[in-house]
Amino acid sequence: MRNLFQVSAAFEDIMPAEYKSLIENGPFGGDKGVTDLGTFKELLEEHPLCAGCGLALSLRLILASLPNPEHTIIVGSTGCSALAFPQAAVHNIHSLFGNQNAVASGLKRALSLRFPDVVKDVVVIAGDGATADIGLDMVMHSWFRQERITTIMLDNEAYANTGGQESGMSQEGAVLNMAPKGKNFSKISVPELAWASGCAYVAAVTPANPRKLQSAVRRGILAARETGSSYIQVYSPCPTNYKFKPNQTIEKVKSREKDGTYQVREYISDEAQLLFDRLEEVKNG
Ligand SMILES: Cc1ncc(C[n+]2csc(CCOP(=O)(O)OP(=O)(O)O)c2C)c(N)n1
Ligand SMILES: [Mg+2]
Numbered sequence: 001m002r003n004l005f006q007v008s009a010a011f012e013d014i015m016p017a018e019y020k021s022l023i024e025n026g027p028f029g030g031d032k033g034v035t036d037l038g039t040f041k042e043l044l045e046e047h048p049l050c051a052g053c054g055l056a057l058s059l060r061l062i063l064a065s066l067p068n069p070e071h072t073i074i075v076g077s078t079g080c081s082a083l084a085f086p087q088a089a090v091h092n093i094h095s096l097f098g099n100q101n102a103v104a105s106g107l108k109r110a111l112s113l114r115f116p117d118v119v120k121d122v123v124v125i126a127g128d129g130a131t132a133d134i135g136l137d138m139v140m141h142s143w144f145r146q147e148r149i150t151t152i153m154l155d156n157e158a159y160a161n162t163g164g165q166e167s168g169m170s171q172e173g174a175v176l177n178m179a180p181k182g183k184n185f186s187k188i189s190v191p192e193l194a195w196a197s198g199c200a201y202v203a204a205v206t207p208a209n210p211r212k213l214q215s216a217v218r219r220g221i222l223a224a225r226e227t228g229s230s231y232i233q234v235y236s237p238c239p240t241n242y243k244f245k246p247n248q249t250i251e252k253v254k255s256r257e258k259d260g261t262y263q264v265r266e267y268i269s270d271e272a273q274l275l276f277d278r279l280e281e282v283k284n285g
Pocket of ligand 2: 079127128129154155156157158159160167
C-alpha cells in the first residue's frame with residue numbers, strides 16, 4: 001500500500017528536486033510525524049495566509065499527522081484554507097461551500113468500489129462556517145449515515161475569509177468587523193452533536209499540543225477506516241479578525257484552554273476503543 005509515489009530510474013535526472021525530496025525525505029512511504037517537523041519536506045510549505053494564522057499552523061500539523069498521505073484525498077471548502085490547498089502536495093478537491101461532506105461521502109463510496117483492495121482515506125478539512133453553519137445539514141447527515149470519512153473543522157470562530165462575520169462557533173459576545181454589537185448566542189457544541197449523531201470517534205484539540213492533535217487525527221482516520229464517521233475540531237485562532245498580534249496565536253490558544261472556554265476533549269465508541277487497543281498491541285508486537 002505504501003510507496004505509491006516513486007521516481008522512475010529513467011527520469012531521475014530530470015525530476016524536479018522538490019518532487020524528489022518529497023519522496024526521498026518527505027511524508028510519502030515513511031513514518032514522519034509532528035515531532036519530525038523541520039527535518040523533512042512537508043506536504044505544504046508555502047501559502048498565502050496571514051502572519052500568525054492559527055489555521056495555517058493547524059493545517060501544517062494536520063498534514064504532518066496523516067497516517068497515509070499517498071492514499072489520502074482531502075475535501076476542502078470555501079474559506080481561508082482553500083487558499084492554501086492549491087499549494088499542497090496531496091490530492092485535494094475544492095467543493096462548493098457547505099457541500100463538503102456530501103462530496104466526501106460520494107467520493108469515499110466511489111473509491112471503495114474502484115479500489116476495493118486499497119484503503120483510501122477521505123478527509124474533510126473545512127472552516128467553522130462551512131461545517132457548523134452552511135454545511136451542517138450535509139455534515140450531520142454524513143454522520144447519521146455512518147459514512148467512513150473524517151471531518152476536521154478548522155475553528156477560527158468566524159467567517160474569516162469574508163472579512164469577519166460571526167459564525168455559529170463564535171463565542172457569545174464576540175465582537176467582529178461585521179458583528180460590532182457582539183454575538184447574541186452561544187458557541188455551538190459540535191463535538192457533542194457529533195457524538196450524539198453516532199460518530200465513532202470525536203475530539204476537540206488545539207495546535208498548542210501537537211502530539212495530542214496528531215493522535216486525534218490518526219485515531220479519527222483509523223476509526224473512519226474501520227468503524228464509522230469521525231470528527232475532529234481544531235481551535236485555530238485568527239489574529240486578523242480577532243485583532244491580536246500574530247506572535248500571540250499560541251498564547252491565545254493556551255489562555256482559552258486555561259480559562260475553560262476551549263475544552264480539549266475526546267469521545268471514543270467501544271468499537272473504536274477495541275480497534276485502537278488492537279492496533280497498539282500489533283505495534284508493540
Ligand atoms: C455558496 C457560498 N456561499 C457563501 C460564500 C461566501 N463565503 C466565502 S468564504 C466564507 C466564509 C467561510 O467561513 P469559514 O468556513 O469559517 O472559513 P474561514 O474563512 O473562516 O477559514 C463565505 C461565507 C461562498 N463562497 N459560497
Ligand atoms: Mg472560520
